[in-house]
Amino acid sequence: MSAATEGGATASLADPVVTIEDFSVDYLGAMTAHAVRNINLTLGRGEILGLAGESGCGKSTLAYGITRLLRPPALITSGRASFHPREGGTVDLSTLRGKQLRAFRWDKISMVFQGAMNSLNPVINIQAQLEDIFITHRPRMSRRDRVRTSGDLLERVGVERSRLKSFPHELSGGMRQRVMIAMAMALGPQVMIMDEPTTALDVVVQREILDEVTRLRAELGFAVLFITHDLPLLLEISDRIAVMKAGEIVELGAARNLYTAPRNDYTKRLLASFPSLTGERGDFIRTGVADIRLTETDQEKV
Template identity: 80%
Template sequence: MTDLGDRPVSDARAPESLSERAAEARTHPVLTIDDFSVEYKGDRVVKAVRNVSLTLGRGEILGLAGESGCGKSTLAYGINRLLKPPAVITGGSAHFHSREGYVIDLNELGGEELRAFRWDKIAMVFQGAMNSLNPVITIQRQMEDIFSTHRPDMSRKDRRMRCGDLLERVGVDRARLRSFPHELSGGMRQRVMIAMAMALDPQVMIMDEPTTALDVVVQREILREITRLRAALGFAVIFITHDLPLLLEISDRIAVMREGEIVELGDAVELYTNPRHEYTRKLLASFPSLTGERGDFIRSGSHAQNGELV
């Protein structure tokens, strides 16, 4: 199996500017979502996602922002076909555009095809992921399980080597393979989950609140790792959070979601400097500042360049 560092990324090279990335999303999509809707059936029907249309470009970081309960996670679960009753996809479609040149209708997948697709093409880091590791199984066994399930022809030696390489890729010593989750800090457990999501070289990573419950120093380290890995490996990211200032630092484009709908979608810098929707303006104004006017939050840069936060 090809090592992560050896993968050709000529077709997934991150464009040099935000405007180029926006154009890349239109001309070289990796994921297209059209008129997608999800409802929770019950005594009262809840329309959690309403007619959402998005295009994710190859190598792009697309931020998905909005308050709790607006439908962000439901949309992510719907794309990955992870919804459970009473949630039902009531309309629309999601198509994956592989770098190999074929298109997959995600609504048509089922059974073994769907199970094989999830880690191989689209991987997901779940909300509260750092607490998702099995507490009584070592990190090595949990990581090797991915390869034994999806790459059954790999030898035990190759699986172990690959797991160590993945940990080092996210800044964790490979000796930690022998550790149990409780022996790792919260930031290290989160890095392990990101390494597991990268295991099969996916073309899309969906990250649902990946820095929740981490302190600000560890949060910034995780964000640096995400932007560095995206630049090096060329995968696209849907980054879900309620923290709009955080998205402004790392995203190429941002979609703002409210009550199940996308109310604004645009270039991250443009959205910050010239928000068009009243709800976006309220979100920006809601964050306190260390100095200056309310909402005028201070940060060292507005987006990532060459895989690093600036």
């Protein structure tokens, strides 16, 4: 949450890679649920944008809507999401159909799904699952190049090349999550959406995964939309954070500003809800320094 990071976030908005305008999604039924309501959001090129909020607030629905992965009874009722490639121009994602949409998804925008640790096919080894990406999207690539590139991908995320022949059950949870990240970056996408990528991992492995994501972003230059309910985690890695409640963005700003001077009452409650690491309420950031602002907020309630 350095000043340099905030400056980088501001600069990246001048070069957006994804823009979301007045985006709404409903789940139709006897009682229609307005899951996402009139979202306006910009993801800058090379930026890590955190999307925080409680379970059921619409975070994953928004991600699935952007990538056109929603299924009935979900329905996009308004707005649009646009992709701005490095090469120039604008792609309205709502206009993509069939093979064009299938080719776009993993090549330009990839996704690490919620529960991705268990998304690998249990009866196919890692090499075959990585190669399948290239067979589908790079059909002219030779088998030798597919194997070499698959091994390179594993090494890039900190997994030994020898693990190509392993099956998912032979890998730890953290290694499986790294494999999923390798798959998501296989085609060099410009945007990676990560939906709760560290859920069910212990804190040590979480730290390793976050370090890898930060390093890879710096090395490869892709933008990240990082979705989680874990606001302290987002405060560590994000350039900006959007806080979502009941389908709406209630606050958006630089990570440091959101932590030190939150404007919305819901953001303040969310910040105050995390347990302390040192015994002081609100002291959840891994600095060992209590947050006086949050302590004063608690005293006002007494």
